[in-house]
Amino acid sequence: MTDSETTAQSARPSTLFAEPFVADDSPTVESCARIVESESGVLLGDAERVLKMFPDQSVQMVVTSPPYWSLRDYHIDGQIGLEKSVYQYIERLADVFDEVKRVLKDDGTFWLNIGDSYTSGGRKWRAPDGKNRARAMSVRPDTPEGLKPKELIGVPWRLAFALQSRGWYLRSDIVWDKPNCQPESVKDRPTKCHEYMFLLSKSERYKYDVDAVKGPNGRRIRDVWSVNTRSYKEASGHFAIFPIELIEPCIQFGSGEGDLVLDPFMGAGTSAVAASRLGRRFVGIELNPDYYNLSLNRLCAEGLFIRREIGE
Ligand SMILES: C[S@@+](CC[C@H](N)C(=O)[O-])C[C@H]1O[C@@H](n2cnc3c(N)ncnc32)[C@H](O)[C@@H]1O
Numbered sequence: 001m002t003d004s005e006t007t008a009q010s011a012r013p014s015t016l017f018a019e020p021f022v023a024d025d026s027p028t029v030e031s032c033a034r035i036v037e038s039e040s041g042v043l044l045g046d047a048e049r050v051l052k053m054f055p056d057q058s059v060q061m062v063v064t065s066p067p068y069w070s071l072r073d074y075h076i077d078g079q080i081g082l083e084k085s086v087y088q089y090i091e092r093l094a095d096v097f098d099e100v101k102r103v104l105k106d107d108g109t110f111w112l113n114i115g116d117s118y119t120s121g122g123r124k125w126r127a128p129d130g131k132n133r134a135r136a137m138s139v140r141p142d143t144p145e146g147l148k149p150k151e152l153i154g155v156p157w158r159l160a161f162a163l164q165s166r167g168w169y170l171r172s173d174i175v176w177d178k179p180n181c182q183p184e185s186v187k188d189r190p191t192k193c194h195e196y197m198f199l200l201s202k203s204e205r206y207k208y209d210v211d212a213v214k215g216p217n218g219r220r221i222r223d224v225w226s227v228n229t230r231s232y233k234e235a236s237g238h239f240a241i242f243p244i245e246l247i248e249p250c251i252q253f254g255s256g257e258g259d260l261v262l263d264p265f266m267g268a269g270t271s272a273v274a275a276s277r278l279g280r281r282f283v284g285i286e287l288n289p290d291y292y293n294l295s296l297n298r299l300c301a302e303g304l305f306i307r308r309e310i311g312e
Pocket residue numbers: 045046047048064065066067068074078079080239240241242264265266267268269270271285286287288291
């Protein structure tokens with residue numbers, strides 16, 4: 001990362017967070033309450049349904065990358081991202097983020113990574129994507145009402161405005177510049193090489209350690225972050241994981257050691273790894289059992305101990 005590469009390392013604790021992770025494949029109100037009170041855990045289930053089991057104001061910060069609209073098929077019933085209309089998608093995500101707001105402490109922050117997409121240009125089928133099997137969706141959704149074929153939809157900003165209208169404070173739009181972005185075949189516009197990371201808060205004043213990460217020459221971090229995309233070998237071709245370098249600064253700005261970090265769309269557990277490396281507690285939710293298991297393997301590979309939650 002060009003703008004935050006220097007002193008980020010110095011704030012790192014020397015050991016990983018020592019407590020075991022609880023693996024809970026059928027979370028309950030009781031198990032959720034216990035995990036968010038004093039443990040770390042990865043929970044299997046639908047984000048909104050599981051979040052409803054969390055107590056109010058139990059999480060210090062949230063960092064997540066939800067499924068993008070109409071981009072990937074995660075092959076699981078109940079997944080977000082395959083709604084027929086982009087407006088339904090935004091409403092559904094905003095509903096999940098209402099729950100995120102409820103469980104977030106009043107001085108907490110929400111770091112939301114989201115990318116954009118284009119209307120279909122009249123094509124009904126998405127060509128198979130050899131580089132990324134999960135992108136090979138069989139049907140492209142209709143052009144959303146009010147838009148024309150070939151248009152940039154503006155999903156991140158539509159979502160940001162929806163969250164503002166539901167009471168969130170939109171504090172920053174950080175541009176994630178991807179120096180190694182995929183080439184595109186289009187010849188009538190520039191190649192897209194960025195996504196957004198929005199910083200939202202629940203209140204006007206919130207926990208934010210401005211000195212946690214510094215840019216070059218000790219100056220304050222700016223709002224364009226250059227970070228290469230990464231593929232995770234075990235999940236390769238299945239979905240996008242976010243690079244750990246993108247989320248470490250978010251966690252460092254928004255939380256202190258021992259604080260609880262939440263990712264409601266955990267995927268392969270990148271945020272779990274980042275949070276534990278930084279000495280934070282973590283709780284993540286994932287709908288797809290394959291990715292849930294992938295995250296557990298990844299945490300084991302980090303040297304973290306996993307304790308299985310045994311239901312009644
Ligand atoms: C963009 S990926 C997250 C990747 C993650 N940031 C990482 O680095 O591995 C979005 C994830 O959301 C999951 N997902 C989709 N619908 C969900 C739902 N209703 N509840 C919880 N997770 C869901 C998908 O299975 C996918 O793993």
